[in-house]
Amino acid sequence: MKKKVLIFITILWVLPMIVKAGEIKFENPVQVTNNTYTIDVKVENMDLNHINGNLVLPNGRISKVTMSSGWKNKNSTSHNFYFYRDGIVGGTYKVATIEFVINASGKYTVENLKFGVHKCINENGLYFGETGRIVTKSTYDNTCGLSDDATLKTLFPSVGSLTPTFERNKETYHLSVKKETSNISFTAVPNHQKAKVIKGTTCNLNYGYNTCEIIVESERKTTKKYIVYVYHNQEYNETFPYDSNITNFQVHNGTLDKTFDQNRYEYNVKVNKGAEKIYFTFLTDGGKVSHTSDTCNAYADSCKLTITLPNSQKKVYTFYLINEETIRPNPNPSPSNPEEGTSKPSPKPTTPTKEDKDKNESNKNDTTNEKDNSNITSNNKPDKNNEKNEEDKNNSVTTPEESTDKKEEKKETIVLPVLKKEINKKIFYGIGVCSVFLIGILIGKILNKRKNKNQ
Numbered sequence: 001m002k003k004k005v006l007i008f009i010t011i012l013w014v015l016p017m018i019v020k021a022g023e024i025k026f027e028n029p030v031q032v033t034n035n036t037y038t039i040d041v042k043v044e045n046m047d048l049n050h051i052n053g054n055l056v057l058p059n060g061r062i063s064k065v066t067m068s069s070g071w072k073n074k075n076s077t078s079h080n081f082y083f084y085r086d087g088i089v090g091g092t093y094k095v096a097t098i099e100f101v102i103n104a105s106g107k108y109t110v111e112n113l114k115f116g117v118h119k120c121i122n123e124n125g126l127y128f129g130e131t132g133r134i135v136t137k138s139t140y141d142n143t144c145g146l147s148d149d150a151t152l153k154t155l156f157p158s159v160g161s162l163t164p165t166f167e168r169n170k171e172t173y174h175l176s177v178k179k180e181t182s183n184i185s186f187t188a189v190p191n192h193q194k195a196k197v198i199k200g201t202t203c204n205l206n207y208g209y210n211t212c213e214i215i216v217e218s219e220r221k222t223t224k225k226y227i228v229y230v231y232h233n234q235e236y237n238e239t240f241p242y243d244s245n246i247t248n249f250q251v252h253n254g255t256l257d258k259t260f261d262q263n264r265y266e267y268n269v270k271v272n273k274g275a276e277k278i279y280f281t282f283l284t285d286g287g288k289v290s291h292t293s294d295t296c297n298a299y300a301d302s303c304k305l306t307i308t309l310p311n312s313q314k315k316v317y318t319f320y321l322i323n324e325e326t327i328r329p330n331p332n333p334s335p336s337n338p339e340e341g342t343s344k345p346s347p348k349p350t351t352p353t354k355e356d357k358d359k360n361e362s363n364k365n366d367t368t369n370e371k372d373n374s375n376i377t378s379n380n381k382p383d384k385n386n387e388k389n390e391e392d393k394n395n396s397v398t399t400p401e402e403s404t405d406k407k408e409e410k411k412e413t414i415v416l417p418v419l420k421k422e423i424n425k426k427i428f429y430g431i432g433v434c435s436v437f438l439i440g441i442l443i444g445k446i447l448n449k450r451k452n453k454n455q
Contacts, residue, residue, distance in 0.1 A: 052081060199214070244309040252278060270322045
């Protein structure tokens with residue numbers, strides 16, 4: 001029996017079925033009685049609504065199946081299993097616990113394992129609907145396998161012609177008729193042979209604008225609506241020209257710099273403080289059809305808006321956004337802040353005044369005295385700088401740049417003595433430590449000699 005259980009456990013560790021989305025595992029064998037065992041069916045990181053297959057037990061049989069919440073067992077045979085649920089579940093979860101009886105040792109495997117998400121499938125007496133849920137046969141027959149195409153192939157009015165030209169996926173059109181026309185009919189041909197027009201083949205007209213709706217129903221009972229705006233002229237026995245005006249134009253979360261004119265194509269928009277998006281609303285078709293544009297990022301430089309009018313004319317408007325909170329880099333740096341890498345213009349030489357000469361001579365004398373007092377930099381060598389300083393004093397005037405260089409030299413003469421002091425201090429501490437160490441050794445030797453004498 002132990003050998004049999006070991007063989008079974010080994011095989012079960014090989015059984016997990018690895019797939020792209022995750023894996024199905026038959027694991028955790030537990031001995032319930034001498035000949036009865038259980039295993040768990042677990043799923044990791046998968047979307048499923050069915051698992052089925054065969055548990056091959058040459059010397060055994062399935063005695064009991066305990067399903068987890070939401071799952072059901074379709075089969076009741078001793079070797080086959082079919083687990084399903086109403087609706088799709090995803091993630092990691094346990095499906096069922098299978099209990100089986102073993103009469104002798106042997107090889108135990110899972111064969112013909114099938115799993116996945118059923119949609120519009122009739123399998124094993126179960127009707128899975130479009131969303132993977134279990135449905136009745138009537139619902140299945142009325143939805144699964146049926147077309148949802150509710151578009152029209154053609155659409156012709158009995159009077160006039162549509163604007164723009166008909167296209168199956170374009171849902172809005174315009175038409176104008178004469179005063180004598182009191183109604184209009186449409187010839188509508190569905191694109192799919194099992195779809196049908198259920199409304200709108202005729203439309204009664206009042207003077208002014210009329211809305212005619214043509215509704216198409218697909219084989220699956222889904223619908224699509226086509227709208228034709230018909231203008232019925234009241235005063236003249238002529239067709240009315242299309243109203244291609246854009247009216248009631250408004251900017252939301254911003255303000256136009258000028259009143260909107262549909263023939264002016266560029267505007268500045270001052271964005272409201274704190275606004276993240278801006279958008280536009282306006283009317284066309286004689287004020288009967290309202291439009292709302294997509295949103296624009298309030299921090300962008302500009303935003304474009306394309307408007308298609310009833311006569312198929314397109315107009316493109318550009319709005320330059322002015323946002324007080326947006327800080328943009330200055331492409332032209334001011335003269336007071338030249339870019340890095342550019343050389344600064346050298347100051348023009350000026351004629352020194354008497355006071356400047358006295359001041360420069362005093363600075364030079366101070367600098368010369370400091371150099372004379374520094375033994376580290378000179379190393380007690382003859383100071384040739386004094387002669388040079390005398391020549392400089394007679395031949396030139398000290399510029400601000402030269403004064404800066406001399407101050408830096410002064411800093412260097414100060415740093416060196418400090419370094420020397422720090423080195424001397426370290427040497428002193430080192431000698432002290434060595435002296436203490438040697439004195440300790442001597443005292444230890446003296447004490448040892450006395451101890452030996454006493455013994």
